[in-house]
Amino acid sequence: MPQRYSQIAIVLHWAIAPLLAFQISVGWALESLGARGFSLFQLHKSVGISILVLTLARIVVRYWKPRPAKLEGGWQGALASGVHVGLYAFMLGAPLTGWALVSTAKVKVPTLIFGTIPLPHLPLPAASHRLAEGGHSLIAWLGIALFALHVAGAVRHHFLMGDGLIWRMMPRRSVALLVGLPALILVGFGVGRAILPAPAPPVVPVALADNGTTADDMAEDGDDAVDNAAMAAGNADNGMTNVANAVVAEDAPVGPPPAWTVQPGGRIGFSVGNDGEAISGSFGKWTADIVMDPDHPESATIKAVIDMASASVGDAYKDGMLPGDEFFGVAAHPTATFTATGAEKTGANAYRAKGKLTLKGVSRPQSIRFTLSGSGDTRKVTGSASILRAPFGVGNGDSSNGLAPQVALDFSFTAKKK
Ligand code: HEM
Ligand code: HEM
Numbered sequence: 001m002p003q004r005y006s007q008i009a010i011v012l013h014w015a016i017a018p019l020l021a022f023q024i025s026v027g028w029a030l031e032s033l034g035a036r037g038f039s040l041f042q043l044h045k046s047v048g049i050s051i052l053v054l055t056l057a058r059i060v061v062r063y064w065k066p067r068p069a070k071l072e073g074g075w076q077g078a079l080a081s082g083v084h085v086g087l088y089a090f091m092l093g094a095p096l097t098g099w100a101l102v103s104t105a106k107v108k109v110p111t112l113i114f115g116t117i118p119l120p121h122l123p124l125p126a127a128s129h130r131l132a133e134g135g136h137s138l139i140a141w142l143g144i145a146l147f148a149l150h151v152a153g154a155v156r157h158h159f160l161m162g163d164g165l166i167w168r169m170m171p172r173r174s175v176a177l178l179v180g181l182p183a184l185i186l187v188g189f190g191v192g193r194a195i196l197p198a199p200a201p202p203v204v205p206v207a208l209a210d211n212g213t214t215a216d217d218m219a220e221d222g223d224d225a226v227d228n229a230a231m232a233a234g235n236a237d238n239g240m241t242n243v244a245n246a247v248v249a250e251d252a253p254v255g256p257p258p259a260w261t262v263q264p265g266g267r268i269g270f271s272v273g274n275d276g277e278a279i280s281g282s283f284g285k286w287t288a289d290i291v292m293d294p295d296h297p298e299s300a301t302i303k304a305v306i307d308m309a310s311a312s313v314g315d316a317y318k319d320g321m322l323p324g325d326e327f328f329g330v331a332a333h334p335t336a337t338f339t340a341t342g343a344e345k346t347g348a349n350a351y352r353a354k355g356k357l358t359l360k361g362v363s364r365p366q367s368i369r370f371t372l373s374g375s376g377d378t379r380k381v382t383g384s385a386s387i388l389r390a391p392f393g394v395g396n397g398d399s400s401n402g403l404a405p406q407v408a409l410d411f412s413f414t415a416k417k418k
Contacts, residue, residue: 018188025192266413273404281313
């Protein structure tokens with residue numbers, strides 16, 4: 001019988017222990033981090049699956065390499081063995097319940113282990129999600145309790161019994177290792193704490209004004225102020241042409257407004273603050289039907305249809321989240337539609353259309369602003385809108401805690417008269 005565990009068993013013992021401490025330290029913070037924790041979620045899952053692999057290797061080693069004989073019989077020996085079995089169950093159970101919980105979540109977030117190997121989702125029924133989630137959280141506490149018993153046993157052997165049992169799990173007799181290897185567990189926990197992002201700034205509640213003005217309206221008023229400033233600037237620049245336009249506009253006979261075809265190469269982009277950073281992306285597929293006489297915007301009709309599944313923020317793994325129920329709910333609501341009848345002139349070439357946005361099955365008033373440049377049969381259209389996401393139920397889950405309430409939309413395209 002060997003005097004100590006095989007070197008490989010010892011290495012695995014002292015590698016897995018700090019990784020578990022790291023997992024618990026990060027895991028406890030994950031839920032409150034929401035979307036800010038995206039990369040941390042990926043890391044937690046990657047390290048967790050690594051622990052699963054290392055544990056499987058460790059179990060193979062356990063039966064392959066001879067182990068030292070049991071030191072103690074009786075109930076103490078049985079307790080020690082029972083705790084070891086429990087620790088193996090913890091090392092396997094924690095990653096398996098974690099894997100099960102992400103596989104059964106409503107919003108299926110893909111996992112890329114250390115940014116390279118995709119982790120498939122386990123084929124489990126969605127109904128098992130709560131069990132997996134509860135189990136994952138509970139197992140960590142059971143692991144901590146077993147760990148306490150395990151360490152108490154090691155300390156008892158070392159200080160009370162002085163039988164040198166601890167050296168069986170040390171590569172060699174060295175005080176530095178005796179202190180250093182257990183200290184790695186604290187390091188693992190500390191690293192987990194240290195890499196957490198700074199706490200989110202407190203969310204300032206948006207109060208309703210007395211007259212029932214909503215935050216939406218207020219934001220719009222703010223935008224109008226910007227529009228108006230732009231208009232003033234535009235007027236200053238284009239004073240002459242503006243007056244000329246106004247004269248022409250009033251005199252011109254009102255015929256049927258022309259229809260416009262959107263040329264390929266246009267863009268509808270979006271951007272939303274995410275805890276100080278910005279997540280921006282665009283929609284790859286959309287169509288717009290525009291009928292408008294720039295001089296008589298009041299008779300315009302605008303309809304834009306956006307294919308919500310075409311949204312991308314340029315990161316395949318975040319893109320995997322967008323179609324889910326937490327964000328666009330694409331399965332039930334594949335498109336978003338903006339319609340407006342009539343637009344108003346807010347500047348030399350600037351317009352505003354107050355219309356209706358239907359997104360994720362919810363319809364609400366929404367205004368967009370745009371400017372036209374060019375002349376004749378071709379116009380370049382650039383514009384923007386500020387959309388309050390909450391009423392549409394976009395970002396209604398845990399991973400959206402850090403997302404700003406307003407999403408900025410921008411668009412630019414070229415339109416040709418039909
Ligand atoms: C291997 C050891 C692992 C340990 C010790 C561990 C530990 C933990 C702990 C303590 C939490 C906090 C639970 C709570 O809210 O009370 C947590 C959360 C979480 N873990 Fe793990 N974890 C491990 C592996 C994994 C793996 C492999 C995955 C996925 C593939 C995973 C996914 C998650 C997720 C998604 C959460 C957030 C839970 C939620 O939203 O309720 N974990 N983990
Ligand atoms: C300060 C922390 C730790 C110390 C001092 C320690 C010490 C030891 C010692 C001395 C043994 C050999 C017992 C014997 O020969 O009968 C052992 C075995 C074992 N330890 Fe630890 N350990 C620690 C942390 C952990 C952690 C965090 C885990 C896993 C969660 C763990 C899992 C195990 C397992 C499963 C065995 C049994 C190995 C086998 O016979 O298959 N230990 N540990």
